[in-house]
Amino acid sequence: DAVTLEQRFQSKVDADERIEPKDWMPDAYRQTLIRQISQHAHSEIVGMLPEGNWITRAPSLRRKAVLIAKVQDEGGHGMYLYSAAETLGISRDELIEQLLAGTAKYSSIFNYPTPTWADVGAIGWLVDGAAIMNQIPICRCSYGPYARAMVRICKEESFHQRQGFEIMMTLARGTAEQKRMAQDALNRWWWPSLMMFGPNDATSKHTAQSMRWKIKRFTNDELRQKFIDITVPQAEYLGLKVPDPDLRWDEQTQHYIHGPIDWKEFEDVLKGNGPCNRERLETRRRAHDEGRWVREAALAYAEKQRARDTQ
Ligand code: 3HC
Numbered sequence: 001d002a003v004t005l006e007q008r009f010q011s012k013v014d015a016d017e018r019i020e021p022k023d024w025m026p027d028a029y030r031q032t033l034i035r036q037i038s039q040h041a042h043s044e045i046v047g048m049l050p051e052g053n054w055i056t057r058a059p060s061l062r063r064k065a066v067l068i069a070k071v072q073d074e075g076g077h078g079m080y081l082y083s084a085a086e087t088l089g090i091s092r093d094e095l096i097e098q099l100l101a102g103t104a105k106y107s108s109i110f111n112y113p114t115p116t117w118a119d120v121g122a123i124g125w126l127v128d129g130a131a132i133m134n135q136i137p138i139c140r141c142s143y144g145p146y147a148r149a150m151v152r153i154c155k156e157e158s159f160h161q162r163q164g165f166e167i168m169m170t171l172a173r174g175t176a177e178q179k180r181m182a183q184d185a186l187n188r189w190w191w192p193s194l195m196m197f198g199p200n201d202a203t204s205k206h207t208a209q210s211m212r213w214k215i216k217r218f219t220n221d222e223l224r225q226k227f228i229d230i231t232v233p234q235a236e237y238l239g240l241k242v243p244d245p246d247l248r249w250d251e252q253t254q255h256y257i258h259g260p261i262d263w264k265e266f267e268d269v270l271k272g273n274g275p276c277n278r279e280r281l282e283t284r285r286r287a288h289d290e291g292r293w294v295r296e297a298a299l300a301y302a303e304k305q306r307a308r309d310t311q
């Protein structure tokens with residue numbers, strides 16, 4: 001009966017066994033994974049927009065080639081993740097419809113503008129840095145397809161983070177104006193990057209349950225702290241100042257203590273009132289409409305293939 005099914009499921013999770021698509025799982029576990037994996041996929045796809053904005057204006061052919069490769073990777077990450085979500089019994093069309101209708105979330109971080117080239121560096125360094133911090137533990141999450149998708153994604157993320165840090169290093173060691181651009185980008189991306197990890201554990205709706213199901217291996221605050229502890233020394237190495245007057249190293253706990261996060265800003269962005277929310281969704285809706293003929297042609301071609309193969 002349901003109780004033993006649930007108990008058997010939980011003891012598999014407790015024993016660090018993988019749950020696969022054909023295994024029995026509580027509906028709430030399935031729904032949580034559909035929610036998280038699809039929003040993760042939406043983040044990858046919408047995440048192509050802020051950086052894509054700089055492909056035609058990269059300062060050198062090398063930077064342009066690296067940025068094209070990175071943005072292309074993000075699209076691929078979106079595809080892996082949509083495929084992982086489909087194993088839970090929801091169609092790609094439904095998932096994309098939820099994004100375009102505004103009923104599904106994507107990471108708040110992609111609702112911020114990229115006014116200068118230094119933003120491409122700050123995104124690689126901070127946003128992909130935070131994404132790596134969040135994604136490495138998901139390689140060990142209890143749901144097989146999600147964990148396996150993460151292994152490939154994390155390998156590519158480290159390239160994303162390195163190329164961003166290299167851009168920041170070039171600017172920080174460049175002219176006074178370039179160093180000012182790098183500092184300005186750090187000032188604008190620092191706090192929104194901390195918000196990527198989600199609300200504090202005390203107010204997080206899902207963290208406790210996601211920890212029990214081993215969808216999460218660390219809580220939001222634990223990952224955020226790891227990110228801060230690793231990233232502050234990198235900023236110092238660049239000769240840049242983290243825009244947090246309360247930031248200080250605590251010898252006792254061996255962690256940085258940081259200032260308060262503006263959760264009002266976070267809630268506003270989640271409600272759709274961030275600097276670029278409307279523009280991002282409009283761009284996705286336009287791309288979806290303009291790409292309709294491609295989807296129709298691909299389906300017609302597949303139909304012809306099928307008809308020919310069955311003759
Ligand atoms: N942006 C948007 N929504 C967020 C958010 C953020 N930064 N942080 C939390 N939320 C939402 C949650 O989705 C949830 O809303 P919902 O119930 O409608 O889905 C609500 O706020 C409560 O937050 P919780 O912490 O309780 O929710 P979760 O347990 O889902 O934790 C999370 C949030 C840590 C983002 C988790 O969903 C997660 O780890 N997701 C996978 C990682 C991911 O999506 N990363 C995006 C990074 S960007 C990226 O990958 C591209 C990179 O390559 C550049």
